[in-house]
Amino acid sequence: QYIDRGLSMLWERLFRCGDSSMEIEVDERAAGNHGLNELYRQIGVYVGSLRSALNTQARLKVYRWVDAAAISFSLHDNESIDDSFDGVHVSWTHCVMEKENARNNPFCGDSAQRSFTLRFLKRDREIILPAYLDHVSKVSADIERKSSQRFLYTNNYGNWEEASFSHPSTFDSLALDLGMAERIKADLDTFSNGKTFYHRNGRAWKRGYLLYGPPGTGKSSLIAAIANYMQFDVYDLELTKVSDNAELKSLLIQTSAKSVIVVEDIDCSVKLSNREDAKEGTDRQGSSKLTLSGLLNFVDGLWSCSGEERLFIFTTNFKERIDPALLRPGRMDMHILLSYCTFHAFKKMANNYLGIQDHPKFLELQESMTKSSVQVTPAAIAEILIRNQDSPDMALSEVLTAFQTHVDIVDDENISTKHMDDENTPRKHVDPTVGDETASKVSHQKSKRPYLGLKMPFFCGKSKHQD
Numbered sequence: 001q002y003i004d005r006g007l008s009m010l011w012e013r014l015f016r017c018g019d020s021s022m023e024i025e026v027d028e029r030a031a032g033n034h035g036l037n038e039l040y041r042q043i044g045v046y047v048g049s050l051r052s053a054l055n056t057q058a059r060l061k062v063y064r065w066v067d068a069a070a071i072s073f074s075l076h077d078n079e080s081i082d083d084s085f086d087g088v089h090v091s092w093t094h095c096v097m098e099k100e101n102a103r104n105n106p107f108c109g110d111s112a113q114r115s116f117t118l119r120f121l122k123r124d125r126e127i128i129l130p131a132y133l134d135h136v137s138k139v140s141a142d143i144e145r146k147s148s149q150r151f152l153y154t155n156n157y158g159n160w161e162e163a164s165f166s167h168p169s170t171f172d173s174l175a176l177d178l179g180m181a182e183r184i185k186a187d188l189d190t191f192s193n194g195k196t197f198y199h200r201n202g203r204a205w206k207r208g209y210l211l212y213g214p215p216g217t218g219k220s221s222l223i224a225a226i227a228n229y230m231q232f233d234v235y236d237l238e239l240t241k242v243s244d245n246a247e248l249k250s251l252l253i254q255t256s257a258k259s260v261i262v263v264e265d266i267d268c269s270v271k272l273s274n275r276e277d278a279k280e281g282t283d284r285q286g287s288s289k290l291t292l293s294g295l296l297n298f299v300d301g302l303w304s305c306s307g308e309e310r311l312f313i314f315t316t317n318f319k320e321r322i323d324p325a326l327l328r329p330g331r332m333d334m335h336i337l338l339s340y341c342t343f344h345a346f347k348k349m350a351n352n353y354l355g356i357q358d359h360p361k362f363l364e365l366q367e368s369m370t371k372s373s374v375q376v377t378p379a380a381i382a383e384i385l386i387r388n389q390d391s392p393d394m395a396l397s398e399v400l401t402a403f404q405t406h407v408d409i410v411d412d413e414n415i416s417t418k419h420m421d422d423e424n425t426p427r428k429h430v431d432p433t434v435g436d437e438t439a440s441k442v443s444h445q446k447s448k449r450p451y452l453g454l455k456m457p458f459f460c461g462k463s464k465h466q467d
């Protein structure tokens with residue numbers, strides 16, 4: 001505390017030195033009374049988020065918005081708070097002055113004039129203007145987005161229908177291979193902070209992910225986790241309900257910035273004619289239709305940058321069925337394989353579902369998972385753990401049995417042959433893939449293993465998986 005106080009006194013004195021310091025004033029109302037100044041509002045939100053205030057301020061104003069989970073606070077009138085950015089020290093003061101004619105005039109409306117004053121050393125002005133103020137605006141927009149309702153949109157013949165989005169999936173609730181969550185989050189962070197980078201390089205500020213792997217391995221759950229991590233709205237594009245390229249473009253234009261545009265099961269949602277056949281976007285009868293080139297334009301054509309900071313996520317059970325044109329970097333920048341449950345992923349699920357970090361059965365389970373000839377999806381494991389959530393012993397025994405038993409095995413020739421094909425065919429291009437290096441090795445090693453899913457899904461004739 002003494003050190004803090006000493007530093008802030010020194011800081012005060014530095015500022016009083018006069019010409020070494022500089023002040024910027026942000027009024028609540030823009031000059032000429034053009035309504036409220038947006039920057040003033042954003043600074044209020046930003047300053048209220050500075051946790052240092054809880055330690056340094058003697059007085060704070062505290063409030064809670066209707067339906068808000070968290071308590072917010074703001075500076076008391078005419079008090080100051082310090083902040084730092086890129087190694088530069090600044091201070092904010094919330095200045096409130098009573099208007100002279102307001103005291104005795106009940107018709108004067110707002111009786112006070114409010115502003116924020118930002119003080120910093122002159123030598124730092126290039127960092128503050130505009131980088132620090134941009135930072136303040138971004139942080140405040142992020143805070144507001146986190147506390148506001150988000151939406152899930154689905155297309156219905158040319159229009160988006162809106163529902164509230166409240167999927168509980170997060171990177172913490174997902175069981176992924178070692179390091180995968182961190183790599184995806186790091187990529188998302190780089191993307192989110194990349195506005196200047198994308199603009200400087202003349203690139204549209206968007207990124208594409210392809211999630212691929214067997215059913216029940218967490219592709220849809222990962223999409224929800226990504227949307228929650230980014231605090232983005234989700235547009236779930238159902239291609240079977242898009243009649244032609246023009247409608248696809250119109251849907252794209254209606255989407256907002258900071259959103260995830262999802263196309264699930266891209267390989268089986270519609271039969272897209274290849275580019276050569278469909279250059280004109282018309283069929284033999286001359287009527288317009290949805291084509292691969294329409295979809296490619298959707299992902300990286302001129303219209304795809306009509307809203308900024310967007311993620312395109314496509315999912316498939318069969319990556320090899322997708323036209324390579326759609327998979328190239330720039331369209332699908334990262335290919336993420338979600339595969340069968342590894343021991344690392346299992347431990348995460350045991351922790352999440354049963355609350356256990358270790359157990360005498362873990363060693364045996366690890367051995368079984370590595371050596372067993374059976375592959376189990378995270379969805380199948382989740383089902384066992386949920387059913388036995390009150391009894392970790394029973395849950396683990398059942399998981400062990402699942403890896404040791406061949407009763408419920410569905411031997412999927414389709415998937416095995418596809419994987420074997422992959423193995424025998426030399427790769428034509430290098431995939432920018434997450435999880436491929438480790439997980440595809442796993443899937444190759446395991447490619448002749450039988451597949452144990454839940455009893456009902458996937459190979460029992462779910463229509464979306466049939467050609």
Ligand SMILES: Nc1ncnc2c1ncn2[C@@H]1O[C@H](COP(=O)(O)OP(=O)(O)OP(=O)(O)O)[C@@H](O)[C@H]1O
Binds near residue numbers: 173175218222379380
């Ligand atoms: N990696 C995972 N970690 C935690 N839970 C998982 C994981 N994968 C699947 N699950 C569980 O299984 C259920 C089904 O998963 P999800 O719908 O994400 O699979 P999917 O890969 O999208 O399947 P499909 O290819 O059939 O669409 C989820 O609700 C979740 O509870």
Ligand SMILES: [Mg+2]
Binds near residue numbers: 219221264315
């Ligand atoms: Mg899915």
